Structure formats: structure tokens, C-alpha cells
Amino acid sequence: GQNIDQPTEMTATEGAIVQINCTYQTSGFNGLFWYQQHAGEAPTFLSYNVLDGLEEKGRFSSFLSRSKGYSYLLLKELQMKDSASYLCAVMDSNYQLIWGAGTKLIIKP
Amino acid sequence: GAVVSQHPSWVICKSGTSVKIECRSLDFQATTMFWYRQFPKQSLMLMATSNEGSKATYEQGVEKDKFLINHASLTLSTLTVTSAHPEDSSFYICSARIEVAGDLAQETQYFGPGTRLLVL
Numbered sequence: 001g002q003n004i005d006q007p008t009e010m011t012a013t014e015g016a017i018v019q020i021n022c023t024y025q026t027s028g029f030n031g032l033f034w035y036q037q038h039a040g041e042a043p044t045f046l047s048y049n050v051l052d053g054l055e056e057k058g059r060f061s062s063f064l065s066r067s068k069g070y071s072y073l074l075l076k077e078l079q080m081k082d083s084a085s086y087l088c089a090v091m092d093s094n095y096q097l098i099w100g101a102g103t104k105l106i107i108k109p
Numbered sequence: 110g111a112v113v114s115q116h117p118s119w120v121i122c123k124s125g126t127s128v129k130i131e132c133r134s135l136d137f138q139a140t141t142m143f144w145y146r147q148f149p150k151q152s153l154m155l156m157a158t159s160n161e162g163s164k165a166t167y168e169q170g171v172e173k174d175k176f177l178i179n180h181a182s183l184t185l186s187t188l189t190v191t192s193a194h195p196e197d198s199s200f201y202i203c204s205a206r207i208e209v210a211g212d213l214a215q216e217t218q219y220f221g222p223g224t225r226l227l228v229l
Contacts, residue, residue: 035220043153043202043220087153099153 002026004100006088011106012078020073020086020103028093034062034073035087037102043087046073075105083107112136113205115221122193123229130188130224132203138183139205144176147200147223159186193228200225 003025012018024032031050035043049055049064049071061074073086088100112135122128132142142159157178158166165178177189186205190197202223 045219099155 002092002098004088004090004098006086006100006103008101009104009106011108012075014078014080014107014109016078017074017076018078018105020075020088020105022071022073022088022100024069024071024088024090024098024100026090026092026098029066030091030093032062032064032071033087033089033091034060034071035089037085037087039084046086078107080107080109113203113219113221115201115203115224117224118222119225119227121227121229124194125192128190128193128226130190130201130203130226132186132188132205132221134184134205134219137205137207139186140183140208141206142180142186143204143206144178144186144188145202145204147202149200153202156188161186190226193226195228198226198228 006020006022010018010020031048033048034046036046037043046060047055047057047062049062052064052066054061054063059076062071064071071088075082083106085102085104087102090098092098114133114135116131120128140161144156144159145153146156147153155168156171156176157168159178159180161180161183167173175191177191180186186203188201200223203221205219
């Protein structure tokens with residue numbers, strides 16, 4: 001079956017760095033997405049990785065290892081507004097998104 | 110970036126009525142749009158894939174006669190919840206896929222803001 005695993009909840013301190021991991025097992029692979037979702041709102045796109053390596057975009061970076069079925073989202077210089085759920089999703093061979101359950105990130109002052 | 114709109118943003122209706130939700134890609138054409146449903150504190154659940162000019166593909170367990178999807182143009186998909194009941198109350202989110210032929214790195218999905226449905 002298809003499976004996306006990510007931690008349910010993480011806590012970090014304002015100004016610090018946090019890494020949210022995602023492992024996946026899917027039928028085919030056409031890229032991995034990270035989305036941010038604030039409570040009560042629709043997810044917003046953060047990053048897309050289809051090749052191995054690190055993609056940096058401001059305070060956020062995303063890493064992919066296809067051989068390991070592994071990705072992480074790295075958030076630097078954490079701000080209170082980064083408190084949200086972070087969703088990992090893999091696009092399978094049918095170009096459908098398989099979603100993880102999301103990681104709730106709690107930022108403390 | 111690409112913009113996807115949904116209308117209405119929220120709706121309250123009586124049990125038994127039908128509700129139509131529109132999803133529009135404002136600055137790009139989307140041959141494929143997706144409809145999701147999200148219950149409180151749960152992950153997004155894909156309901157169906159909407160393909161322009163053809164029938165939608167529904168996920169297992171989603172009643173196609175209850176959730177009618179029409180993708181009549183490259184910028185508009187509609188979801189109609191027919192004979193809505195309180196258990197249909199949820200957050201409905203659409204997304205539109207930007208496709209770049211032969212360039213997977215350019216493909217991504219953009220989400221609409223969501224429509225909150227409350228059925229009394």
C-alpha cells in the first residue's frame with residue numbers, strides 16, 4: 001500500500017531551527033511537496049522536490065532522497081507565525097497526491 | 110504565483126438542500142482540478158479528480174451521485190453537494206494543477222482558499 005509518515009507534533013523555540021521529516025512508500029514517484037496549513041485555512045504551497053538534494057527558499061529548505069524514500073523540511077529562524085501544520089505529499093505514478101497526516105509545529109517564545 | 114479562487118468561502122444551509130461550490134484558476138488554465146475534504150483536525154482527503162471535458166474520477170467511498178463534479182472549462186470546476194446532511198459539514202478545498210509538458214519540475218498544485226460548509 002501507499003504510505004506517508006511524518007511526526008504528529010513537534011515543538012520548537014522562536015529563533016531556532018527545526019527539521020520535519022517525511023518518509024514515504026508509494027506506487028511511483030513524481031515529486032514530493034511540502035505545504036503549510038494554518039488552522040482553519042487551506043494549505044499553501046511551500047516546496048516541490050523531484051530530484052535528490054536540497055532546495056533552499058528563504059528560511060525554508062526541503063531535502064529529498066529518492067533512494068531512501070525520505071524528505072525533510074528545514075525551517076530556520078523560527079517565528080511565531082510559523083506555528084502551523086506542515087503537510088508532506090507525494091505525487092504518485094497517476095499524478096495524484098498522497099498526503100501525510102501533517103505535523104503540527106508549535107513555536108514557543 | 111498562480112491563484113485559485115473558491116466561491117463561496119462559507120455557506121450555511123438546511124438539511125436536504127443542494128450546495129454548489131465553484132473553483133476557478135484565475136491566471137492559468139487547468140485541465141485537472143482536485144476536490145478535497147477536510148474534517149477538523151484531520152488531514153486532507155481527496156474526494157475526486159476533475160478532468161476538463163470528461164467525467165470526474167472519484168475516490169473509493171465517495172458517492173458520485175451525491176457529490177456532482179463538473180469541469181466545463183479550463184478555468185472552472187464545480188462541486189455540488191446534493192441533498193446535504195449535517196454529516197456533510199466540512200471544509201472543502203479544491204486545487205488546480207499547473208502542467209508543463211515534459212517538465213515535471215514545473216508541475217505543482219495550487220489550492221483554493223477552501224469553502225466551509227455547515228449543514229443544519
